[in-house]
Amino acid sequence: MTNHPYTNADLRATAAEFVATAIREITPSEIADRMDRNYVQSTNPGDGNGRTWAQLLNRGDLDTTEFLAARQQVDDLIRDAADVSEWAIQLGAANLTPHPAMAWQSTSGRYNVAVQVATANDLIPAARDELIAEIRAAVDQVVCRVLHCKPA
Structure with a gap:
């Protein structure tokens, strides 16, 4: 309190x-x-x-x-x-930095899913890049399996 x-x-x-x-x-x-x-x-x-x-x-x-x-x-x-x-304010309060959004679209060209990742400022660039790549790969796998989409 x-x-x-x-x-x-x-x-x-x-x-x-x-x-x-x-x-x-x-x-x-x-x-x-x-x-x-x-x-x-x-x-x-x-x-x-x-x-x-x-x-x-x-x-x-x-x-x-x-x-x-x-x-x-x-x-x-x-x-x-x-x-x-609200998300932007929460990121700032948590001292996180957003990175470019990831988006997936269906074969019709319509976007179905977007994900934005934010990381701590003290991550070394190699760790940050690997983390973002792994998150992209994991979400990509799920999105493609569930929605039959392709990465944008």
């Missing part, structure tokens, strides 16, 4: 609610403003020489049609995003 009238679980639930709300309530103009300043991942080699969305799509001809279309697609992705705010 703590000396407070609330628990750590209460704090985490509130933090998760705030994260989810912040994401749901972002406006199209806020998305556009952030895209103006953010690098397009595929153009950014990590040395600061990448191109922002504004540089990539606003080529000086004042035609922002492509930029607005991209912004709308980002907005749609945000609106359709799964709420993983």
Whole structure:
């Protein structure tokens, strides 16, 4: 029992609610403003020489049609995003680092299962990589057997 009238679980639930709300309530103009300043991942080699969305799509001809279309697609992705705010808060509280998700899809191309793994920061890279590979192999085997799926 703590000396407070609330628990750590209460704090985490509130933090998760705030994260989810912040994401749901972002406006199209806020998305556009952030895209103006953010690098397009595929153009950014990590040395600061990448191109922002504004540089990539606003080529000086004042035609922002492509930029607005991209912004709308980002907005749609945000609106359709799964709420993983509670999971994110729990990971941070446990000092775990998430790794890229693993996903499996059926022969129809529809995704059926996704798994995300998070590990402690003090794992040596070789142990972390082996652990993730073994988890992928184990889940892959079960998913393929039960759902007759293939890895994505």
